[in-house]
Amino acid sequence: MRLEELGIAAKKAEPQLIQLTTEEKNKALMAVAEGLVADAEKILTENAKDIENAKANHMAEGLVDRLLLTKERIEAMAEGLKQVAALEDPIGEVLETFERPNGLKVVQKRVPLGVIGIIYESRPNVTADAFGLCFKTGNVVILKGGKDAIHSNTSITASIRSTLKQLHISEDAVQLITDTDRETTKAFMKLNAYVDVLIPRGGAGLIRTVVENATIPVIETGTGNCHIYVDESADIDMAISIIMNAKTQRIGVCNACESLVIHENMKEKLLPKLAEQLKTKNVVMKADDAICEILPDAEKATEEDWGTEYLDYMVSMKTVKSVEEAIAHINKYNTKHSEAIITNNMDHAEKFLNEVDAAAVYVNASTRFTDGFEFGFGAEIGISTQKLHARGPMGLKALTSYKYVIYGNGQIRK
Amino acid sequence: MRLEELGIAAKKAEPQLIQLTTEEKNKALMAVAEGLVADAEKILTENAKDIENAKANHMAEGLVDRLLLTKERIEAMAEGLKQVAALEDPIGEVLETFERPNGLKVVQKRVPLGVIGIIYESRPNVTADAFGLCFKTGNVVILKGGKDAIHSNTSITASIRSTLKQLHISEDAVQLITDTDRETTKAFMKLNAYVDVLIPRGGAGLIRTVVENATIPVIETGTGNCHIYVDESADIDMAISIIMNAKTQRIGVCNACESLVIHENMKEKLLPKLAEQLKTKNVVMKADDAICEILPDAEKATEEDWGTEYLDYMVSMKTVKSVEEAIAHINKYNTKHSEAIITNNMDHAEKFLNEVDAAAVYVNASTRFTDGFEFGFGAEIGISTQKLHARGPMGLKALTSYKYVIYGNGQIRK
Numbered sequence: 001m002r003l004e005e006l007g008i009a010a011k012k013a014e015p016q017l018i019q020l021t022t023e024e025k026n027k028a029l030m031a032v033a034e035g036l037v038a039d040a041e042k043i044l045t046e047n048a049k050d051i052e053n054a055k056a057n058h059m060a061e062g063l064v065d066r067l068l069l070t071k072e073r074i075e076a077m078a079e080g081l082k083q084v085a086a087l088e089d090p091i092g093e094v095l096e097t098f099e100r101p102n103g104l105k106v107v108q109k110r111v112p113l114g115v116i117g118i119i120y121e122s123r124p125n126v127t128a129d130a131f132g133l134c135f136k137t138g139n140v141v142i143l144k145g146g147k148d149a150i151h152s153n154t155s156i157t158a159s160i161r162s163t164l165k166q167l168h169i170s171e172d173a174v175q176l177i178t179d180t181d182r183e184t185t186k187a188f189m190k191l192n193a194y195v196d197v198l199i200p201r202g203g204a205g206l207i208r209t210v211v212e213n214a215t216i217p218v219i220e221t222g223t224g225n226c227h228i229y230v231d232e233s234a235d236i237d238m239a240i241s242i243i244m245n246a247k248t249q250r251i252g253v254c255n256a257c258e259s260l261v262i263h264e265n266m267k268e269k270l271l272p273k274l275a276e277q278l279k280t281k282n283v284v285m286k287a288d289d290a291i292c293e294i295l296p297d298a299e300k301a302t303e304e305d306w307g308t309e310y311l312d313y314m315v316s317m318k319t320v321k322s323v324e325e326a327i328a329h330i331n332k333y334n335t336k337h338s339e340a341i342i343t344n345n346m347d348h349a350e351k352f353l354n355e356v357d358a359a360a361v362y363v364n365a366s367t368r369f370t371d372g373f374e375f376g377f378g379a380e381i382g383i384s385t386q387k388l389h390a391r392g393p394m395g396l397k398a399l400t401s402y403k404y405v406i407y408g409n410g411q412i413r414k
Numbered sequence: 415m416r417l418e419e420l421g422i423a424a425k426k427a428e429p430q431l432i433q434l435t436t437e438e439k440n441k442a443l444m445a446v447a448e449g450l451v452a453d454a455e456k457i458l459t460e461n462a463k464d465i466e467n468a469k470a471n472h473m474a475e476g477l478v479d480r481l482l483l484t485k486e487r488i489e490a491m492a493e494g495l496k497q498v499a500a501l502e503d504p505i506g507e508v509l510e511t512f513e514r515p516n517g518l519k520v521v522q523k524r525v526p527l528g529v530i531g532i533i534y535e536s537r538p539n540v541t542a543d544a545f546g547l548c549f550k551t552g553n554v555v556i557l558k559g560g561k562d563a564i565h566s567n568t569s570i571t572a573s574i575r576s577t578l579k580q581l582h583i584s585e586d587a588v589q590l591i592t593d594t595d596r597e598t599t600k601a602f603m604k605l606n607a608y609v610d611v612l613i614p615r616g617g618a619g620l621i622r623t624v625v626e627n628a629t630i631p632v633i634e635t636g637t638g639n640c641h642i643y644v645d646e647s648a649d650i651d652m653a654i655s656i657i658m659n660a661k662t663q664r665i666g667v668c669n670a671c672e673s674l675v676i677h678e679n680m681k682e683k684l685l686p687k688l689a690e691q692l693k694t695k696n697v698v699m700k701a702d703d704a705i706c707e708i709l710p711d712a713e714k715a716t717e718e719d720w721g722t723e724y725l726d727y728m729v730s731m732k733t734v735k736s737v738e739e740a741i742a743h744i745n746k747y748n749t750k751h752s753e754a755i756i757t758n759n760m761d762h763a764e765k766f767l768n769e770v771d772a773a774a775v776y777v778n779a780s781t782r783f784t785d786g787f788e789f790g791f792g793a794e795i796g797i798s799t800q801k802l803h804a805r806g807p808m809g810l811k812a813l814t815s816y817k818y819v820i821y822g823n824g825q826i827r828k
Binding site for chain 2: 011014015018019098100104106113114192196197211212215217218219220235238241242244245246249327331353354355357358359360361362363364365366368369370374375376386387388389391392393401402403404405406407408409410411412413
């Protein structure tokens with residue numbers, strides 16, 4: 001019942017948001033940013049309650065850090081909103097226009113998706129971030145954050161809503177679901193009458209739950225079991241530099257490398273040097289027999305290793321006889337995120353780029369570049385690993401749809 | 415188990431389809447078309463079994479006609495495939511290309527969706543049609559047709575597969591699910607490991623079942639509760655001509671008009687003339703009190719009427735005091751398909767076009783134009799009523815995704 005009320009309020013706010021000009025939206029984003037900084041004390045007080053509960057519940061230290069707000073972190077949230085205000089507004093863009101023989105003029109125009117649902121974990125900064133991206137694109141947003149961040153999220157949402165109200169913009173442009181039980185979350189995923197699109201932001205478990213339970217269309221963002229294939233003709237130093245970057249620069253992210261595929265003729269030249277480097281970062285190697293023979297430190301990989309996203313100082317390693325075998329292996333085990341080939345053979349590169357099924361395919365570069373900011377989008381909603389709607393890093397345009405606007409002078413169909 | 419085998423075979427066929435050139439695909443489509451005509455006798459024999467069963471099961475006459483194949487209908491299926499061969503191939507199109515400050519060159523390229531699942535009713539022609547559209551766009555297709563058409567679908571699929579085999583193209587480019595029980599269909603909707611996108615083609619019940627049960631991303635095609643709003647300044651003759659066309663030219667289609675919204679100042683001028691015309695086609699009128707007062711033939715509308723897609727010689731009619739009220743009424747009851755305003759007031763037209771939430775919004779034209787062929791797309795997969803991926807009439811491009819291809823020379827992330 002409560003959920004339906006949120007849905008009705010969201011749908012009511014939708015037409016107003018569509019009518020806001022870019023200037024009005026940017027002005028509001030700047031005001032909301034200032035409002036958050038002005039409300040910092042209140043937000044920190046509420047955040048302290050969440051932190052206290054989290055510690056009482058023995059939450060892992062890394063998660064407590066994700067949950068923690070400071071004055072600086074609130075300022076960073078505000079700064080994020082100001083950056084979104086500075087981005088180009090995609091709404092209203094004319095994608096195509098054509099005239100039909102009967103004189104009908106058809107204009108395909110970019111419009112908001114409508115009402116977006118965002119389900120996320122206990123990271124209070126996502127509350128402001130998701131609002132900013134949705135608001136800039138004329139979308140109403142209904143937020144469902146992790147239950148451990150409920151006090152923080154409630155106070156951040158209250159601050160945003162209060163600023164919107166002052167500007168005579170419907171405060172229901174952003175609403176927070178405050179019931180944090182599982183039943184409410186599952187019911188939210190089926191609120192098709194009021195929510196146009198659902199975006200889960202978080203780990204593999206959260207995303208799986210949403211994909212399995214939602215009847216609302218979902219943009220699946222995602223997990224990355226990313227491979228680097230070292231081809232026969234690869235430059236060894238380049239290969240090692242790229243592998244070290246993709247594997248160890250940041251281990252807990254979806255575009256980090258999890259698995260190496262190595263042409264058998266490269267074993268002797270590459271492996272000892274590579275292993276030495278990996279050792280400096282204490283990377284555990286899980287390898288097939290051919291590699292274990294050369295690298296005594298390597299552990300034997302199991303079938304499960306090929307499909308595992310470690311998010312850790314760990315890497316699987318497999319030898320292949322050809323680029324074809326490498327492509328087949330990658331297509332079998334990857335999560336369609338980011339895949340790279342290191343080679344000086346341009347035919348092999350083109351084959352790999354064409355045939356590997358992933359959102360981003362690289363030749364001679366680190367997989368770590370799959371990122372909205374690295375791609376120059378100025379913002380990132382997430383990285384889509386599905387093929388419908390948006391694929392790869394999603395900027396503001398991923399939060400839009402289009403409509404056909406047709407101008408006639410009395411045309412009827414024959 | 416059987417389903418998983420189909421999935422594995424589909425995934426195996428996928429890389430080959432990606433590698434086919436436009437010329438190879440067109441040649442195959444022409445050959446498949448000729449193969450169907452050559453196999454007409456066999457297909458008709460199998461179709462006769464379906465027809466016999468259907469009649470024994472007392473299937474309604476209209477449905478039997480949909481199920482029936484004739485030599486001419488098989489030739490029309492073949493002609494359809496030849497037309498698809500003649501269309502432009504969207505695969506490989508470069509959508510965008512940009513260079514980053516670090517020298518990475520990023521190319522956004524149009525690619526197939528991968529494996530498409532199509533679930534449809536007992537219309538054997540969809541079997542060839544869906545194959546043609548998917549094959550042209552480099553997609554593998556798994557078909558699940560209605561159980562009453564199983565013999566027809568099996569023989570059509572066998573004909574297509576045999577032609578593909580002769581051309582040394584993987585016959586698993588098209589596969590038919592021959593188990594027609596509900597459990598298999600439901601399991602198919604959850605085959606995320608092998609199927610990238612699911613497209614239901616059929617009536618409201620089929621689509622609802624797919625949306626509610628699928629975990630695979632769905633393109634929802636759809637039902638249309640389409641309105642025509644006659645504004646205060648409308649040309650009366652144009653309004654009547656457009657209403658008659660949209661309501662009565664073909665009643666069983668999703669872009670037919672189901673509901674009229676009439677400015678109260680137009681009642682006297684419009685309604686008696688309109689009612690006279692509607693009477694010539696025996697259209698039943700379900701109207702609000704204000705209209706019933708003027709039109710004694712009209713029946714009183716209930717709340718349910720405003721939300722009903724009649725697909726019949728029946729229309730609901732409601733008066734409003736303003737364009738704003740018209741927009742609010744339409745947005746409350748429509749299915750986001752096609753909506754029209756008849757007006758000479760361009761401010762009202764723009765307001766309507768901007769604020770009505772639908773795939774296609776018209777000023778001074780019939781809603782019946784929402785159609786892939788009428789839009790000049792040369793083919794139609796269906797009309798999407800969701801906002802994700804594709805909206806409105808879907809041509810070949812709706813069966814594509816994109817990937818980012820990135821060329822580097824050793825770049826690593828800082």
